[in-house]
Amino acid sequence: MHFSSEKRLDGDVVEREFALGEIPGILWTPAAMSPDAMSPDAVPAPLILIGHPPLGLGRMYPRLAGRARHYVAEYGFAAATIELPGCGVRPRWAAAEQARADLRRAMESGGAVGGEIIDALILPLVDRAVPEWQAALDELLALPGIGGPVGYEGGVISIGVRLAVVEPRIVAAGLFAGSLVPAAMFEEARRVTVPLHVLLQWDDEGNDRQAALDLFEAFGSREKTLHANLGGHTGVPEFELDTGARFFARHLKAERTVFGA
DSSP: OEEEEEEEETTTEEEEEEEETTEEEEEEEEGGGSTTTOOTTOOOEEEEEEEOOTTOHHHHHHHHHHHHHHHHHHHOOEEEEEOOTTSTTSOOOHHHHHHHHHHHHHHHHTSOOOHHHHHHHHHHHHHHHHHHHHHHHHHHHTSTTEEEEEEEEESOHHHHHHHHHHOTTEEEEEEEOOSOOOTHHHHHHTTOOSOEEEEEETTOTTSOHHHHHHHHHHOOOSSEEEEEESSOTTOOOTHHHHHHHHHHHHHTTOOTTTTOO
16 A cells, blocks of 8 residues: 555544555545554554445545545544546446446436346446455555454445445445445345444435335344435435444444544
8 A cells, every 4th residue: 555645634634645556545544643643552543434436536535525524533533435446547447338328328218227237337346346445454454543443334335235244344334325236235235234324315316215225124234224314316414424423433432532632
């Protein structure tokens, strides 16, 4: 992992860009965790991996940084994200581009999006992205001041489902029910056992509401909470940010304003 830049944000948050091979990423930490400031007896910070839609880190940065600053400044978490395969500055691959084109045509025609299109769009992305998240997690947990436990939130819900199944270091997940879900992911959802906090926008024009409800029912977790709010895809109420942060604070054993005055 190679760090290429560092800047200080409001709330005593330090943002560092990094590269893991060809994969760009961003790490946000409390300023008190910087190598020059960190006390030898400082308690390692829990880590939240922040997922995002396949639109590129540059386009998603304002929303990602806003969520990260809240987690770091208010609760003392570390937070990190990485660029998804085939997105942003990363090389494209032909199959993904074709699947996106097929999806656009299906949506423009006003017809239902078929399972073959959903599978072609989502399953290869999950297969590529999850090992990359795990590789990033290896590197992040080796950094001074970051010790876990780990949570995952946001992004493509199928990536979160797969990570919750295969990655034992993730102890809680906050998922956004706002992306297409292949039928195969319902079986994987039954194997999820970590605590879940799921957000659903009731009037999301691009989301199959019933499929989202069916997926929530399929999750095997003994603790799972669904928050459904009125509004479209980008209309998640602001209070849900702190609701999610308190969910992670409970399960990642963080305390509010750990690094605050």
